[in-house]
Amino acid sequence: MAKNKKKINRWNYLIFTVFVAFIIGSYFLNFDLGARIGSNFMIFARDMISILPPAFILIGLFDVWVSRESIENNFGHTSGFKKYIYAILLAATTVGGTFVAFPVANTLYHKGANYSSIFTYVTAASLVMIPMSIMEASILGIKFTAIRIGVSLPLVIISSIILGNFFTRIGYKIPKAE
Amino acid sequence: MYTLYYIAGIAVLISFFADREKTIKGLKIGWKKFSKILGTYLKLLIILSFILLISDQFIINYLGGQAPFVGLIMGLIIGSITMMPGFIAYPLAGILVSRGVNYMVVAAFITTLMLVGVATYPVEKEYFGIKATIWRNIAGFIISALIAVATGVLYGEVLV
Numbered sequence: 315m316a317k318n319k320k321k322i323n324r325w326n327y328l329i330f331t332v333f334v335a336f337i338i339g340s341y342f343l344n345f346d347l348g349a350r351i352g353s354n355f356m357i358f359a360r361d362m363i364s365i366l367p368p369a370f371i372l373i374g375l376f377d378v379w380v381s382r383e384s385i386e387n388n389f390g391h392t393s394g395f396k397k398y399i400y401a402i403l404l405a406a407t408t409v410g411g412t413f414v415a416f417p418v419a420n421t422l423y424h425k426g427a428n429y430s431s432i433f434t435y436v437t438a439a440s441l442v443m444i445p446m447s448i449m450e451a452s453i454l455g456i457k458f459t460a461i462r463i464g465v466s467l468p469l470v471i472i473s474s475i476i477l478g479n480f481f482t483r484i485g486y487k488i489p490k491a492e
Numbered sequence: 493m494y495t496l497y498y499i500a501g502i503a504v505l506i507s508f509f510a511d512r513e514k515t516i517k518g519l520k521i522g523w524k525k526f527s528k529i530l531g532t533y534l535k536l537l538i539i540l541s542f543i544l545l546i547s548d549q550f551i552i553n554y555l556g557g558q559a560p561f562v563g564l565i566m567g568l569i570i571g572s573i574t575m576m577p578g579f580i581a582y583p584l585a586g587i588l589v590s591r592g593v594n595y596m597v598v599a600a601f602i603t604t605l606m607l608v609g610v611a612t613y614p615v616e617k618e619y620f621g622i623k624a625t626i627w628r629n630i631a632g633f634i635i636s637a638l639i640a641v642a643t644g645v646l647y648g649e650v651l652v
Contacts, residue, residue, distance in 0.1 A: 319528070326531030333538050347545075354544035358537050361577060366533065367526065368500030374522020375507050378514045409496050412612060413533075417525060420619040433628060437635075440606040446578045450602070453586040458595060458643070462603065465642045466635060473631040481624060489621050491525060 365410035373421055382426050389427035397431040398471045405438035411446070415439035420491050429486075430478030437470045532614050539611050543574055548584055555601060556591050560649060563597035564640055571604030572633060575611045596644030603639050607632035 337355060340348020389397045408415055419432040427435075442463055451459040507515040551574075554566055576584075585598050608629050609616060616625045644650035 323528070323531035326535045330531075330534040330538065333541075350545060351541045355537060355541035357544070357577060357580070358540045362533060362537065364494055365496055368496040370522040370526035371500040371519065372496075372503060372522075373525060374518040374520070375503055375515070376518075377521045378518035379507065409499075412609065413615070416616055416619040417529065429624075433631075436628070437607065437632065441603075446606075449578055449582050450585075453582045454589060454595075454598070454602075457646075458599070461643050461646050462599060462639055465639050466603070469635045469638060473635060477624075477627055477631060480627070486621070486623060488624060489618070491529065491619055 362413065365413060369410055369414045370417070373417055376418075377421060377425075380425065385422060386426035389422055389431040391428055393431075397427075398434050398474070401431045401435040402438045402442065402467065402470075405435050406442045406444050408439050408443065409445075411443060412436065412440050417491065420488065423488050424490055428478060429481045430474040433474035433477050434470055437474065438467070441466050441470065529615070529618060532618055536612060536615050539614070540575055543611055544576060544580075546570075546574055548587070551584065551601075552587060552591065555588055555597055556593050558597070560594050560596060560644070563594060564600050564637075564644075567597045567600030567640065568604050568633065568637055571601040571636070572608040572629075573610050574605060575609060576605065581605055594644065594649045595647045596640050596649050599643035600636060600640035603636035604633065607636050 333355075337348060337352035339345070340352060387393055388400050393400075405415065408418065415436050419427075419436045422435065423429075423432050447459055447463065450462075504515065504519070507518065551570060554570060555563055558566060581602065585602055588598050588601070589595065610629070613625060613629075616628075620628065641650065
C-alpha cells in the first residue's frame with residue numbers, strides 16, 4: 315500500500331512537470347488557451363505557496379504539543395455540545411480554507427476528536443471563515459451573509475451528528491495521513 | 493499574504509525555546525505529512541487550472557435570465573463542479589446580483605462553491621477516505637440547497 319502511494323506520488327510529480335512545461339511552452343508559442351490555463355495556475359499556486367508550507371509546520375507542532383487528553387476532552391466523546399462550538403470557532407479562525415482544514419481535521423481525528431466534531435469543523439471552515447465572510451458581506455450585503463451563516467450553522471451541526479452516528483455505527487476508520 | 497509564515501515562524505521560535513527536541517520532532521512530522529500529500533496537491537492545482545477556464549461570462553449567461561427554480565438547480569451544479577478563490581467568486585457574485593439574478597440563485601452558487609468540492613475530491617479522500625468524502629459532499633449539497641431556498645424566502649423571492 316505504502317509503495318503504491320509512493321508510485322502514485324511519482325506519477326503526480328511527472329504529470330506536474332509535463333504540465334508546467336506545457337504552460338511555459340504555451341507562453342513562448344503564444345498558445346492562448348495554454349496561457350490562460352497558466353494564469354489560472356498562478357492564481358491557485360500563489361495561494362498554495364503562501365498557505366501550505368507554514369500550515370504543515372503548525373500542524374507538526376500541534377501534533378507534538380497538544381495532548382491527546384485535551385483533544386478528547388474538547389472534541390471527543392467526553393465533550394458534550396461544546397465541541398461543536400469549539401469546532402466552529404476553530405473553523406472561523408482557520409487561515410487558508412479547506413486546503414488547510416482537511417489535514418487539520420485528520421490530525422484532530424487521530425488525536426481523539428470524534429466524527430461529528432471534525433465534520434462540523436471542516437464544513438464550517440468552508441462556510442464561516444472570517445476574512446471570506448467579511449469580503450462577502452461587503453459585496454453582497456450583511457443581510458446575505460447573516461442569512462447564510464445563520465441558516466447554515468444549525469444545519470452543519472445536525473448533519474455532522476447524523477453523519478457521525480452513521481460512521482460510528484458502521485465502524486468506519488479515517489485513513490491516517492502520516 | 494505571508495501572514496501564515498510569520499505565525500509559523502513565531503510558533504517555531506517559541507516552541508524551540510520551550511523544548512528543542514520536541515520542536516525538531518514536530519517539524520519532522522510536519523515535513524513528512526507535507527511531502528506525502530504534496531503530489532496530490534499538485535494534481536489538484538492542475539485540475540483547478542482547467543476548471544477556472546469556465547469563464548465568468550459562461551456563469552453569468554447560465555445563471556442569468558433563468559426561471560428561479562432552474563437557476564437554483566444550475567447554481568447548485570455549477571457551484572459544485574467549479575472552484576475559485578474568494579477574490580474571484582465574490583466580485584462575480586456581485587455582478588450576478590447587479591444583473592438582477594435572484595439572491596437565491598447566487599446563494600446556491602456561492603454556497604456549493606465553498607461547501608461541495610468535486611474538484612478537491614483527490615485531496616479530501618486522502619484525509620477522510622472515500623466513503624466519508626462522498627457522504628460529506630452529499631450533505632454539503634443538501635445544506636446548500638436549503639440555505640439557497642431560505643435565502644430566497646427571506647428576500648421575498650420565493651413565496652411560501
